[in-house]
Amino acid sequence: MATTLEIIRGISQAAANIGYDGAHEGIHGDGEPRSAGLRREEGHMINDRRVIDGFGVKFMGNVLCITYSSELQLKEVYANGFESEIEQRIAEVAKFLKKEYKAVTGSTLSLTKMGDADMIVQNRSKVWTWVQAQCMFKIGGLQEVVEVTEEEKDLRDKFKDFLSLGNNN
Numbered sequence: 520m521a522t523t524l525e526i527i528r529g530i531s532q533a534a535a536n537i538g539y540d541g542a543h544e545g546i547h548g549d550g551e552p553r554s555a556g557l558r559r560e561e562g563h564m565i566n567d568r569r570v571i572d573g574f575g576v577k578f579m580g581n582v583l584c585i586t587y588s589s590e591l592q593l594k595e596v597y598a599n600g601f602e603s604e605i606e607q608r609i610a611e612v613a614k615f616l617k618k619e620y621k622a623v624t625g626s627t628l629s630l631t632k633m634g635d636a637d638m639i640v641q642n643r644s645k646v647w648t649w650v651q652a653q654c655m656f657k658i659g660g661l662q663e664v665v666e667v668t669e670e671e672k673d674l675r676d677k678f679k680d681f682l683s684l685g686n687n688n
Contacts, residue, residue: 521626523663527578530628530658533619534576574612579655581664583630585609585616586653593648596640606636609654629659 521529572589587609595601613630620628636654643649 523661529620529624532623533616536619581658581661583656583658584653588651591648605652630656
């Protein structure tokens with residue numbers, strides 16, 4: 520059984536293998552392009568307009584947060600199925616991470632989706648927008664991580680008590 524540190528390092532390495540535009544070889548060394556389901560991988564590299572998109576990973580205890588950002592035209596945002604398309608992109612990234620994790624470490628990775636993706640769409644101009652989305656996944660196999668309880672999450676009362684100790688003169 521892998522330790523928490525080994526699992527975190529394996530996920531980080533899997534994300535680093537294609538975390539930048541133009542990543543091809545990774546650890547495989549065969550020169551074949553790796554697909555993580557990003558829009559920048561579609562079309563011709565030189566002849567088509569380059570799409571700006573990418574993903575990242577963050578760790579929060581036993582939760583993996585996959586972030587996705589992309590540049591879109593406003594008409595794509597208003598099209599039917601926009602939210603499901605972004606969630607599908609995140610699901611493709613999670614699928615890639617599982618596959619690449621297996622190639623890096625030799626063991627499997629269990630990711631369980633926790634709810635829907637959160638999205639923010641911001642205007643850049645009258646035509647172009649920018650979407651930032653994130654989705655949480657529970658990482659399987661992490662025994663050493665202590666989950667945060669509801670009591671520890673809500674610190675409002677503790678802050679009020681602390682501030683009441685101060686001198687209000």
